[in-house]
Amino acid sequence: MSHRGYMREEQYVGPYRLEKTLGKGQTGLVKMGVHCVTGKKVAVKIVNREKLSESVLQKVEREIAIMKLIEHPHVLGLYDVYENRRHLYLILEHVSGGELFDYLVRKGRLSPKEARRFFKQIISALDFCHSHCICEPVHPTFVVSLFGLTRFGVMLSMSTTAVIKLYVRI
Structure with missing residues (x-):
């Protein structure tokens, strides 16, 4: 499903450099990510595994599998997933324009x-x-x-x- 242990320090997730925080929630936060080679902007949703029950974590993983199969102009795209023992990192399409x-x-x-x-x-x-x-x-x-x-x-x-x-x- 995902890459393991591919986080260098706290400023990077895979090839993405983490920048400003875009939002915070009960189980984690969303940061702007920029691909180190292409410069492409993404949203990196950082989910704290420790704040999720086992059943909720299973639901999240099932939905990640579904999201990887979905492509539609108005459904947020999931590009990749990285994980370690403490966090899931969802690499999502960055949507500008505000709420x-x-x-x-x-x-x-x-x-x-x-x-x-x-x-x-x-x-x-x-x-x-x-x-x-x-x-x-x-x-x-x-x-x-x-x-x-x-x-x-x-x-x-x-x-x-x-x-x-x-x-x-x-």
Whole structure:
């Protein structure tokens, strides 16, 4: 599933140099990563294994396996996974543009055209996930309440372990 022991000091995960923190959560944090050769920016989700129960860790590992098989323009891409005894390092697609919630606060009301564009992206991603048997009950309050979960892009959690993410492009 992943690479073991491929972390040099604390500033690197594999070939990625860790930079600023993009967000923090209960079980870890997300940092900007930059590939040392190509300069490509990624988001590195650092999950503290010690803060997860064995059953949750198994769910995370199962979802990682699923994420590696999924490719869609509005489902956050998982490029690679590194691990050691204490942490899982998920190398994720970096999504710039900020969160939809912040965008709405700044801009105010969306035009019908803009609202349709965002809605189409969300529906496209949900349809893709459902057609691949990745199903969670999603209702309007669930969607609205989860727009601000992360600091790197606009994402909607599709699971309780918050690994599979949908996002809209601003």
